[in-house]
Amino acid sequence: MKTYGSEPGAPTPVQVGISELVVSEGDDTLKSYGLGSCLAIALYDPESDIGGLAHVMLPDGDAADNSDRKPGKYADTAIRALLRRMVEQGASYTTVESKIAGGSDMFEFESFGDGVGQRNIVAAKAELEKLGVPLVAEDVGGEYGRTVEFTPGTGSLVVKTADERAENGVTEL
Amino acid sequence: MKLDVNALGTFYRMAREGAGLAAGRLTHMTEVETQVGVTKLNFMRGREIRRDFEDATEKVAVRVKLTGAIEGYSMVVFERENALRVVETLLADSDSETDIDVDAGEFDEMTQSAVTEVGHIMNSGFIDGWADVLETVIDVSTPEFVEGVTAEPFFGEVDETPDEDDLALLFQSSIETVGTEIGFSHYLFPKRESMAALLDRLRTSGGIEYDKLDGFDRMAERGAEEVAKTATTLTGIDTSVEIRRLNFVSLEAIPEQVADETLVGVAFEFDGMPSGYLLFLFDEESAHEIVDAMVPMEVDEDGFGEMGTSAIKELGNIMASGFLDGWANVLDTTIDHSTPEFIHDMGAAAVDPVIIQLGENQEFAFVFDTVVMADGREFDCEVYAIPDENDLERALNNLDVDRIEETPTTAEFQELENS
The missing domain is CATH 3.40.1550.10 (CheC-like)
Structure with a gap:
């Protein structure tokens, strides 16, 4: 369930819900549950230990009129918002690296076209390249869900699937 | 209004x-x-x-x-x-x-x-x-x-x-x-x-003429009744159905509402007036129970093999037809649905592709959620029906309100604990 509080101090790990983005630092962990076609985008600066996680739902915020209000909803605007907030907190733009996970295509529905997950992956990669942020690791695509846990201080992005005992059950990027 | x-x-x-x-x-x-x-x-x-x-x-x-x-x-x-x-x-x-x-x-x-x-x-x-x-x-x-x-x-x-x-x-x-x-x-x-x-x-x-909101209730009731009926016929398990009221939620809130565990489900896209998506989600135990009830011989499969998967898909398919026929009757139209897609994965991951697709054009959704239950046996099924909002608005506006009144209802509306 989603809650709306007024004060910070949420317990760790901090949950990053759909369309949300959170910037943090050090050993805090940021977690997004049950990504299907949604995409988790993790940015971090190894120098300052500042990083952030976005749980994006759609590719193109520039084409949407509510992306000012909800930058975390779209791959392109989420990446820019993460970067801006990290730099505001002391990260250095030039050393920021990125990792992404998710973007599955669970269903082959006619209405889905090329795949809703695929569109998010393509958009995120394009925006990262445009901004010159290196993509150092990825675990994307496929037909299964993922839960991710990100630690800004180490840049570690742990990806779990529904069956943790399976071959691809737990991956650390 | x-x-x-x-x-x-x-x-x-x-x-x-x-x-x-x-x-x-x-x-x-x-x-x-x-x-x-x-x-x-x-x-x-x-x-x-x-x-x-x-x-x-x-x-x-x-x-x-x-x-x-x-x-x-x-x-x-x-x-x-x-x-x-x-x-x-x-x-x-x-x-x-x-x-x-x-x-x-x-x-x-x-x-x-x-x-x-x-x-x-x-x-x-x-x-x-x-x-x-x-x-x-x-x-x-x-x-x-x-x-x-x-x-x-x-x-x-x-x-x-x-x-x-x-x-x-x-x-x-x-x-x-x-x-x-x-x-x-x-x-x-x-x-x-x-x-x-x-x-x-x-x-x-x-907008939707406010008096036509009765159409929502009838759709929810009819769809749910059909689902319970077909489920019972197919599995031999006596089921009852509880309709949660029609909800209006932001798209993002839908996956968050789904249980944070591995679920078994069947998903459909449907096309007509309205078009949209329909998902049936079972917890693993219920899914096993259904397979046992539907497949007469002893199945020696790990997890959900070919037999189990096809049994669940078959059930889903028939429930989907019943559900959408229920809607189509109320709206006096026809609604077609796709072949079933089977999923055995994190619950939220099964729902997010649907909200992403709808999210291209809408920020909120009407969700008809319904729970099918069985007495004494595990059979818990959550039904999520998420129509395209423009289609739904049009469908309801086309609705003849006098006709609604003539369609009596038998389903009980009940409020469920929101666990």
Whole structure:
């Protein structure tokens, strides 16, 4: 369930819900549950230990009129918002690296076209390249869900699937 | 009086804004970290509200009268026991003189005044939040404490009682604090003219004639009845069905509502007026039970093999046909659906592709959620039907209201615990 509080101090790990983005630092962990076609985008600066996680739902915020209000909803605007907030907190733009996970295509529905997950992956990669942020690791695509846990201080992005005992059950990027 | 998605979306934002303010003030007053969540926004009629209050549970409420941009009443309602828990959790520590005995049969003056205070803070927090969103002023009267087991004490003295057909909003909400979560209901029953004026202001499209909202109820009932019938026929398991009311939620809230565990499901896209997506989600135990019931011989499969998968898909397929036929009958149209897609994965991951696809064109969705249950056996199935909003608006506008009245209903509407 989603809650709306007024004060910070949420317990760790901090949950990053759909369309949300959170910037943090050090050993805090940021977690997004049950990504299907949604995409988790993790940015971090190894120098300052500042990083952030976005749980994006759609590719193109520039084409949407509510992306000012909800930058975390779209791959392109989420990446820019993460970067801006990290730099505001002391990260250095030039050393920021990125990792992404998710973007599955669970269903082959006619209405889905090329795949809703695929569109998010393509958009995120394009925006990262445009901004010159290196993509150092990825675990994307496929037909299964993922839960991710990100630690800004180490840049570690742990990806779990529904069956943790399976071959691809737990991956650390 | 007409509703449209923009107007409904504004109500959703009002709910969130109000919850944030209410939580902040509770935290400030009690010095106990508190969060207030709004899980669902339901649209109800006066008669449905009465049904909610006639369920023989003891309830307490704090009611205020509103004047200004919204005229009517706002009422925060707790089950009696929960009201005590709230007061006990929030006030016991902060003021040692307030000795609250949860087992007490009667509310003493102290408890009553504590409940009233908490209720009032929540009411005024919500209302100030709404006023912020609407960029206007809403005045709040002094709070009244009400308790009882029937609708009478809650509505009897109100000068503008919600009539049978009057629209009211129910915000299903909860308070989270000190490791516990306590649910409550927050009702807004506005005066009809006041609501009509507000909706006129908020509406950006043609909208749905408010009287046609009955069509929603009929769709929900018919769809659910068909699902239960087909499930029973196919599995031999006696099932009953509980319809949660039609919900209007932000798309993002839908996956968050799904159980955070591995689920087995069948998904469909459907096409017609309306088009959209339909998902049946079972917990693993229920899915195994269904496979056992449908596949006569002993199946030696790990997890869900070929046999299990095809049994679940077959069940899903027939339930989908029944469900959508139920809708099509009410709407006097035809709705086709795709072949089933099987999933055995994290629940939220099964739902997010659908909301992503719809998210290209809409921010909110009407969700018809329904639960199928079996007596004594595991068969828990959550049904999520999420139509394209433009299609739904059009479908309902095409609906002949006189025809709705001729379609009697047999399904029972029940409110489910929102676990």
